[in-house]
Amino acid sequence: MKKLICFWFLALIVSHAMYAQEKRYLVFEFIRVDPSKTLDYLEYKEFLAKVYGEAVKKGDIEGWDLWSLKTGSDSEAYQFATITYYKDPVRMMDGTEPEVLIRYAQNAFPQIQESQLLQRLKEAVEDRDLAIRTFMVEIARTSDQFMFKPGTLASFDLMKAVEGNFEEYEMAEREVFLPIHQRKISANLMEHWCLLRTALPTGSQASSTHLTMNVYKDYLQFFNSMEYEDIEMSDSIRQRVEKGLKSRDQKWVYLATLETMVR
Structure with a gap:
């Protein structure tokens, strides 16, 4: 009996360690660009892809994406979003410092003087308005083998959990919505889904607390997914879905297309 308990305890530690190793930390930057400077930003x-390529080579980041966003008629909307992937929170917090980017840029462009690289970064910053930067940790995801590539479609859903209902909201995402997304993947109506929580402490005035990424291979799959009706959903599960929806406020949703990626 004692051996059995020791074995179970060891297995629990190993599984917890494996999960911790798989946990990802992501920095989202939502960006506005003046229409007259869109070509300059593109x-x-x-330039940035080569800079972040050096960060991947050094093992400081796991990857970097640039997504274009569908903005509709909202003149205040964001046109682009970047995602930088990290293995741990310390590197995530250090990786956004300007001097870190300069070091990567010097490795990527050794033939260019530091003063010229600084000027290039300054010009790029002036071409955009970094409206939101949010540090997030992945807390749930579907089981899939999808490989991101340029042209991948996704929706970014920014949520704000009801004050005091974080646990209820996250439980609803894990126990109710994740299985629904997993069945969509099995039906070839989705490729990947994940739930992210803000990694830094937030107060009651925070604009959002969570973000979900719903990933599709193309528009056809996206529109078919929108028409999906889960025939396995019982009345009790539908009630849990309704309760889960009430535990958060969906702040806004953007449809995004992956333009450039570094891995």
Whole structure:
């Protein structure tokens, strides 16, 4: 009996360690660009891809994405979003410092003087308005083997959990919505889903607390997914879905297309 208990305890520690190793930390940056400077910013993305490529080579980040966003008629909307992927929160907090980017840029462009690289970064910053930067940790995701590539479609859903209902909201996402998304993946109506929580402490005035990424291979799959009706959903599960929806406020949703990625 004692051996059995020791074995179970060891297995629990190992499984917990494996989960901790798999946990990802993501920095989202939602960006506005003046329409007259869109081409300048799109040129900047190639520069940034090479800079972040050096960070991947050093093992400081796991990857970097640039997504274009569907903005509709909202003149205050964001046109682009970047995602930087980290293995741990310490590197995530250090990785956004300007001097870190300069070091990567010097490795990526050794033929360019530091003063010129600084000027290039300054010009790029002036071409955009970094409206939101949010540090997040992944707390749930579907089981899938999807590989991101340019052209991948996703919706970014920014949520604000009701004050005092964090646990209820996250439980609803894990126990109710995650299985629904997993069945969509099995039916070839979705490729990947994950739930992210703000990694830094937030107060009651925070604009959002969570974000979900719903990933599709193309628009056809996206629209078919929108028409999906879960025939396995019982009345009791439907009630839990309704309760889960009431535990958070969906602040806004953007449809995004992956333009550039570094891995």
